């Protein structure tokens with residue numbers, strides 16, 4: 500009783516909006532930068548129940564900061580890039596083991612180097628975020644660049660120097676330890692190669708570092724590898740995940756646990772599921788590229804909000820549980836008549852360590868062959884936490900039975 504009373508007294512709390520938010524759906528509350536909101540409840544870590552000028556609705560928690568002077572000091576001490584945590588994790592072997600064990604990924608980079616070895620001769624290469632130096636070592640051993648600047652911000656760089664030496668590449672590969680944004684290169688690069696992709700292509704936003712390095716260190720007419728990238732989406736069934744996390748509560752041990760289902764929805768379906776491996780037969784239609792990046796022209800400011808449209812034609816009857824996303828990147832060939840190399844993280848290629856990302860709807864919908872699912876996807880970069888974003892999906896199902904259903908859902912990744 501006492502705890503309940505204290506909680507009641509704690510609300511409402513005053514918060515200030517850090518940036519504009521456009522409501523999608525009648526349950527959400529839109530606001531503008533600087534608006535003062537009263538938060539009445541925090542039913543989940545990501546979505547709060549708040550009031551603005553007498554109107555009430557759900558608001559994304561990460562867009563707000565507490566309106567209290569003593570709190571300001573605390574948050575401003577935190578790094579919006581979370582670099583200590585980010586580079587700290589790349590300073591240990593766990594992630595490098597995962598990446599190097601991913602043969603599809605690593606072999607694709609090797610293939611790019613091998614199939615362009617003639618064009619790499621005497622070229623200056625910048626390998627941004629070299630990690631253990633694998634791409635730099637491929638360049639030095641399989642082609643004859645004049646130099647490879649292997650740039651790495653984490654403490655792994657110290658080991659990479661040793662690996663370069665151990666493999667007899669120290670004449671060609673120079674390891675530079677530091678954040679690419681803060682380093683000076685002795686010269687402009689002819690080729691900027693990097694493995695920067697995250698879940699749903701953009702998560703972690705290492706791509707920003709690559710674009711800044713492009714603008715600063717790539718000579719006019721220089722080459723970007725990857726040269727382009729695309730995010731792909733498909734409406735899908737996810738029967739076993741749905742059963743495991745939601746249908747489970749229908750009758751465990753012969754008891755009715757359905758009152759826990761709204762909680763299950765919050766806990767399991769609010770954020771996307773990383774590391775999902777979709778079976779191609781669970782795709783309800785052909786996939787569609789929704790966002791395409793040209794790595795020569797995309798600007799850092801474009802990353803703030805990326806929007807793509809889709810129109811899927813359902814090819815078979817099934818249960819529409821959600822959308823699955825993955826990405827592809829392309830490496831243009833520098834050889835006359837050479838073929839573009841592609842790294843495809845989708846369900847029709849060998850699995851990679853990224854696997855796919857599943858976005859579950861709150862309620863499954865029956866769909867039939869010939870139905871159409873149209874809509875759009877918006878990737879909204881978190882205005883505070885620069886490695887995070889919110890993915891919003893709007894959809895509209897037109898079925899042959901004349902039913903039209905619309906829906907919208909936002910998924911924080913992770914803040």
Ligand SMILES: C[S@@+](CC[C@H](N)C(=O)[O-])C[C@H]1O[C@@H](n2cnc3c(N)ncnc32)[C@H](O)[C@@H]1O
Nearest residue numbers: 589598628629630651652653677678679694708
């Ligand atoms: C996805 S890993 C790729 C590692 C390696 N290239 C490979 O293919 O195995 C990205 C690496 O880039 C580094 N990195 C990320 N942003 C960076 C930046 N701004 N400057 C320097 N290194 C960075 C990380 O520490 C990490 O080791």
